[in-house]
Amino acid sequence: MKYVNSWDMNQCIVGTLLFCLAIGCSQESGVRVTVRNPLSLDRQKEAVEIGWTELQRKLEGVTDSTLVVWDAAGKEIPSQVLFKGEKQPQSLVFQADVAAGSEAVYRLVKRHPQVYEPQVYGRFVPERMDDYAWENNLVGHRMYGPALEATGEISNGIDVWVKKTGELLIDEWYRTGDYHKDQGKGMDCYKVGRTLGAGALAPYRDGKIVLGNNYIRQQTLDKGPVRISFRLDYAPFQVGKEEITETRVITLDANSRFNRIEERFAGIKDSLEVAAGIVLRSEPGQMWKEAERGLMGYWEPQNNDNGENNGHLAVGVVFLQPLKEIAEKEGHLLGRTDYPVGESFVYYMGSGWSKGGVESPESWFEMLEQEREKRLHPLQVDME
Template sequence: MAFSQAKGIIEIQNNSDLERKEAVVAIKWETILSHYSQIDTANFVVINTTTKKQIPYQLEHKGLPGIQNLLVQVNVKAKATVRLSIQKGKPNPIEVKTYARFVPERKDDFAWENDKIAFRTYGKAIENTNEDAYGFDVWVKRTNKMVVNERYKLGNYHKDNGNGMDYYHVGHTLGAGNMAPYIKDTIRYSANYHQWKVLDNGPLRTTFQLGYDEWNAGGVKVKAVKTISLDAGSQLNRVENVYTFEDNKPMPVVVGIIKRPEQGVVSLNEQNGILGYWEPTFKEDGTTGVGAILTTPVKNMLVNKEQLLAVIEVKNNEAIVYYTGASWDKAGKITNSGQWFEYLDRFSQELKNPMLVNVK
């Protein structure tokens, strides 16, 4: 018997034709409590009822005192259902697969990673120096272990010490999928983030918030808060941006990916909102794939001298969500442009066909 009251079976149903591997699924905590009112948050396990094995989980808070969701990581075949139950017991140690932190020792960087890829963005201390950059940076990796702390400690992360490196160049662009206002056909970059807050920090999902002080975006005064989540097993971040500005009418913004001078492979899928880029190979360092998926209608996609851009509109003080991220051929999973664009297309299809959760 799981607890003193009737058991609840958690059903995770995949109605799509896509097999879901390593998917992180959120189950509302209030739903869990309605079936397991006596649950001891420090002493329970989640069991796959078929295999009888423990499933890794995380209690998600979203920066709030109370638990908001139970996150589980599951594999669900196409057109199939996985059933889980909750029982008293000591959970197996759960491998840390996501992590983020503020890095004051490196000019206020903010860095984050999962078991596939790593990223960073730039803070206040680096502003007005020749190292400053506006966009998201990619740190490629070929290990499922966390590398951010080790790389900062070593200091020479531009060299591959066996698990990957930072050879991505951002400069004065949006880098790997950052967003900025696009007023009068010009990108209006903010300063770097000046506030940060970690809302959840693994082991299956890491979420943090970055705050941007008001800036003049081509005559429009704008503030921004960006909430970024990275799940275990995913090449892409979920980015939720809230722009605050005085206008009642929507404001155009762009999501951008830096383009290299050498020949790469570009994929612009305006209809499905997918921006894909397979970079030119960078000598012995390998090849990076970068991509973004928009969840709101795209007005236009274009390629200029410096960047691939997707133009969309945001409303004042309303959240807009998109996904952006990267892959590396030397990690051995996605090794050419076809596989990368297929990954982005599949990810887009998964967003449109979320798995259904039911607790009985």
């Protein structure tokens, strides 16, 4: 017979009790989620999304107001129930840290969540000519609406606001109107005009891009604290002999420089070629063109708008399939591909700033490359 030392036995009991307290023993032990990283690079603060139907099967009786995510240490981390514009929950999103070629364990439990500090934000801005502006703790953007078009200023390009703080700035900047000079937090020094700006998509017909007008309707689908998502609808416009409509759904997660953009064109009879475009400046910058891997990037020349040396802006586009061509045309760096008629088309655009965390063109191009790898090899999730 094997005898167990009473000290060891007591320690075992204490350890078990502590573990039970940490994970809640009984129903509060919840569901174990294992997140695996198949890549040889670390993944930090990367989104993990779990479908609501699957989650309900695993965690009976869960609701959108009684769900918490714990890390391996039993610490509650920010999460968000996504509705995607619907009345009922569609999925759960939280952000995982997983080392290269490794895995991390999280736990979903039925509890009332804390109030998390938002790291993303976006809204319709009627007080500034119907802008739609959105941001996270790293980047900011805006699109232009119908009130601005009524003044004669027409653009469906993507604007960039550069930031050097993790603060959410949209409301402050619109309230003060003082965002065209850097007061220590960032600024708006990106010129869009009648272009695609920072990576918008447009039909490409007869060797030319076909620009639509400002959006006519907007809808916020999810508004944080981890993810902002919204939809923009555009009025019909002429592409050759066809009149087509466009819808954009844009999603931005906390801690990411890259927006997921889902484009849908309707009214196409046969085929459609499209191009994502980055507007080029008159002074020389640095470009990165890798059509076979669907990557294009631009490191702008030094920006001196409204002041000397505003640093360098960086813009990039990531496709998950090869492109036909990346070329300098019509004042843009254009990446062309075929649009899947009757389906949606997804790609990614991102931005950076030499005074806000992107120090060089080399580091920016590396970020684009890593983003492509992450999207092609997403984190793998198992629930038990």
